[in-house]
Each structure stands twice: as structure tokens, then as C-alpha cells.
Amino acid sequence: MPKNAVRCIIFFYLLWISAVHFLGISQVQASQDTPTKSLVTGIRYWSGPTHTRIVIDLDHEVSYQDHLLKEDDVLKKPPRLYIDLTVAKLSPHLKEPIPIEGGLLKRVRAGQYNPHTVRVVLDLESVATYKTFPLSDPFRVVIDVLGTAPAPIAQQEETSQPPQPRQSKSITIVIDPGHGGEDPGAIGPTGLKEKDVVLKLSQRVRDKINKKLGWDVIMTRDDDRFIPLDERTAIANSKNADLFLSIHANACTDRRICGIESFVLGTTTDKVALRLAAKENNISTKQVSDLQVILADLKLNDPHKVIPSNLLADCVQGSLVKDLQHYGQVRDLGVKQAPFVVLIGAEMPSILVEVSFISNPREEKRLRNPRYLNALADAIVDGLKQYAHGVKMITDYQPSLSASTALSSN
Numbered sequence: 419m420p421k422n423a424v425r426c427i428i429f430f431y432l433l434w435i436s437a438v439h440f441l442g443i444s445q446v447q448a449s450q451d452t453p454t455k456s457l458v459t460g461i462r463y464w465s466g467p468t469h470t471r472i473v474i475d476l477d478h479e480v481s482y483q484d485h486l487l488k489e490d491d492v493l494k495k496p497p498r499l500y501i502d503l504t505v506a507k508l509s510p511h512l513k514e515p516i517p518i519e520g521g522l523l524k525r526v527r528a529g530q531y532n533p534h535t536v537r538v539v540l541d542l543e544s545v546a547t548y549k550t551f552p553l554s555d556p557f558r559v560v561i562d563v564l565g566t567a568p569a570p571i572a573q574q575e576e577t578s579q580p581p582q583p584r585q586s587k588s589i590t591i592v593i594d595p596g597h598g599g600e601d602p603g604a605i606g607p608t609g610l611k612e613k614d615v616v617l618k619l620s621q622r623v624r625d626k627i628n629k630k631l632g633w634d635v636i637m638t639r640d641d642d643r644f645i646p647l648d649e650r651t652a653i654a655n656s657k658n659a660d661l662f663l664s665i666h667a668n669a670c671t672d673r674r675i676c677g678i679e680s681f682v683l684g685t686t687t688d689k690v691a692l693r694l695a696a697k698e699n700n701i702s703t704k705q706v707s708d709l710q711v712i713l714a715d716l717k718l719n720d721p722h723k724v725i726p727s728n729l730l731a732d733c734v735q736g737s738l739v740k741d742l743q744h745y746g747q748v749r750d751l752g753v754k755q756a757p758f759v760v761l762i763g764a765e766m767p768s769i770l771v772e773v774s775f776i777s778n779p780r781e782e783k784r785l786r787n788p789r790y791l792n793a794l795a796d797a798i799v800d801g802l803k804q805y806a807h808g809v810k811m812i813t814d815y816q817p818s819l820s821a822s823t824a825l826s827s828n
């Protein structure tokens with residue numbers, strides 16, 4: 419064989435070895451560099467005249483960015499809000515647009531914008547304000563769209579008519595029995611489940627509100643079923659409720675701890691309150707710390723919401739402690755703030771009440787007693803009545819102000 423031919427064979431052999439080696443490494447490198455795609459598994463929504471909540475469910479955490487686009491007269495496109503989720507893949511069953519009736523949105527649609535990005539687009543009726551925030555375990559992105567309901571057509575046509583006196587609207591309250599279904603909540607020393615006792619109590623509260631106050635009551639659940647926390651708030655917003663009351667039973671590893679406490683939404687440094695929030699939110703204490711950062715970003719210090727919620731908590735807590743004193747040893751643990759997911763985004767005065775410690779043997783025994791549940795329900799209803807009376811006194815005194823404005827001015 420000529421020398422040149424041998425050299426040529428050796429050269430191509432080395433070239434082939436190098437190519438195989440290089441490609442092999444590249445493939446390994448590529449598989450190492452390609453991040454795992456999260457699957458967008460669902461898009462849920464609740465829509466009302468002035469508030470729509472969209473929740474995008476994923477199987478893993480992603481980063482996301484939101485953008486608001488104004489109406490495009492040339493392209494005849496409505497205002498749009500879109501969210502890009504990266505690195506993500508769209509589940510095939512979500513490719514059809516979801517029409518949304520009677521709210522601030524026309525529809526929601528999702529698509530694989532590029533190999534790494536899923537884009538979820540909200541076609542809006544008009545430009546609205548919105549908030550987005552992530553929640554964990556399971557990871558989801560919540561989008562709250564807020565706006566003003568368009569006036570009914572009949573009303574628009576009759577603008578020349580003199581204004582009619584406003585009808586006083588009945589109060590609507592959402593009662594939220596904590597937990598349910600696969601989530602039992604806390605369990606007492608003799609096996610009493612929080613989900614069962616808070617449902618029984620909430621049903622008593624509903625019946626007594628109907629009888630004593632004549633308000634409209636909406637229950638987030640009326641049987642033993644699981645409802646995600648973000649859905650509970652969304653129900654209250656989409657129904658334009660005036661008040662939101664979430665009812666729970668407390669628990670502590672130290673079974674001697676007992677008492678009643680009420681919460682409004684907020685951040686806290688109190689370790690006991692943070693542990694309780696982790697338990698009620700069904701997330702880790704680390705995830706509660708992340709939630710506190712999100713809450714700070716959402717700027718939840720709007721006095722129009724904070725002050726009425728605190729007043730509502732004061733009235734219900736005060737009434738519970740006072741009315742149950744005859745049971746003896748009822749500890750008043752006060753009104754506090756903590757990052758409860760079920761209160762995030764609620765557009766009305768909203769509180770979470772821990773009516774007793776199910777982990778304390780004496781209080782667990784009481785919670786099994788229908789008479790004690792009746793006494794708790796009566797006390798809660800008395801607290802609600804006091805709150806409504808306080809708001810009415812302020813609005814009557816300053817009739818030009820709405821209830822929340824009046825409350826915020828005190």
C-alpha cells in the first residue's frame with residue numbers, strides 16, 4: 419500500500435474517532451444543559467362582574483413574566499394580558515381557547531409560543547388592573563384581574579332619566595369551612611377531625627345568620643370535599659361578597675395550649691403564627707417565608723381593606739371570648755396577622771378564625787359537643803352583627819362616604 423494511502427486512512431480514522439468523541443460529549447452536554455420542562459396541566463377560572471381569577475397549574479416551578487397590551491384598533495385586537503412561562507410545555511388538552519362569560523375577560527387561550535415558552539393570553543373586555551403571584555405545592559400562577567363592571571345596556575340608554583335612589587343591598591357573606599375531602603386538617607387526641615367539626619360549625623353559623631341577620635350566605639363547601647385554597651377566595655370575589663370568614667380549629671404539638679385567635683392577612687415575625695400558616699396553607703415553613711416576600715410585593719397595606727378586616731376580626735374575636743366565658747378557661751389569644759393563602763386577593767373584609775385548639779383534650783371534648791358548637795356559632799353571629807352595626811353607624815354619620823372609606827378615615 420502506498421505511504422500516502424496509509425496516511426490518508428489514518429487521518430480519516432482519527433477524524434472519525436474525534437467526531438464520535440465530540441458528538442458524544444455534545445449529546446451528554448446538551449442533555450445536561452436542557453432544563454426540565456414543566457407541564458402546564460390546567461387553567462382554572464372564576465369570573466364575576468368586577469373580578470376574575472385565573473389559576474395556571476403546573477407540575478413544577480417555572481419563571482414567568484406578565485405583559486399588558488393596549489387595544490389595537492388597526493389589527494382589531496382587544497386589550498390583552500399575557501403571561502410567558504419558561505421553561506414549560508403545554509398539555510395537549512389545553513390547546514382550545516376557554517371562553518369566559520359575563521366578566522372582565524372574553525377568553526383565555528394558551529399556546530406553545532416557542533420550544534421553551536408557553537404563552538397564556540387573556541383577551542380582556544377593557545384595560546383593567548391586575549396582580550399576578552405564584553403559590554407553591556403544587557406550583558401555580560394566580561392572575562387576579564380587577565375592573566369596573568360595564569353599565570347594563572338599558573341603563574346606558576336611559577342616561578337622560580333622573581338618577582333613582584339607591585336600593586340598599588342585602589349583605590352577602592362567604593363562610594369557608596377549612597379543609598375537607600383528602601385534607602382532614604388537624605386531628606385531635608381522640609381522633610376528631612378539623613374538617614368535620616368546622617363544617618358542622620359553619621353550617622350552624624349559616625343557619626343562624628339566615629335566621630338572625632337575614633343576610634345571604636354562600637358556603638365554599640357544604641359537604642366533605644376538597645377545595646383548593648385559591649378557589650375559596652375566588653368564589654367570594656366572583657360572587658361580589660361583602661365579607662369573607664374562614665373557620666378553622668387550631669392545633670399545637672404542646673397539647674396544653676388552648677384558646678381562641680383570629681387572623682387578618684399580613685406578614686409576621688411571630689414563629690408560632692408562621693408555623694400555623696404553614697400548616698393551614700399545607701406548605702413548608704420555608705415556603706411560608708417565600709410567601710411573605712410575595713405578600714410584601716403585592717402591597718397589601720391598602721387601608722380600605724386592612725382597616726375593615728381588622729375591625730371585623732376585633733368584633734368576632736371579642737364576641738367569641740366574651741360569650742364563651744361561662745365555659746371557663748377560655749384564653750383570648752387576640753387578633754393577629756399571618757400569611758394565609760385563603761385570604762390573599764380577597765376584595766372584601768376577610769378573616770380567618772381559629773375557634774379552639776382541637777389538639778387540647780379539653781377543647782377537643784368541647785368541640786364534640788353540639789351545645790358548644792351552638793355557642794360558638796351564636797358568638798360569631800353576634801360579632802358579625804356588631805361589625806355591621808359599626809359600619810352602618812359610620813356611614814350614617816358620614817353618608818357621602820362608602821363603608822370602607824368611612825372605616826379607613828377612623
Ligand SMILES: [Zn+2]
Binds near residue numbers: 603604667698
Ligand atoms: Zn385549619
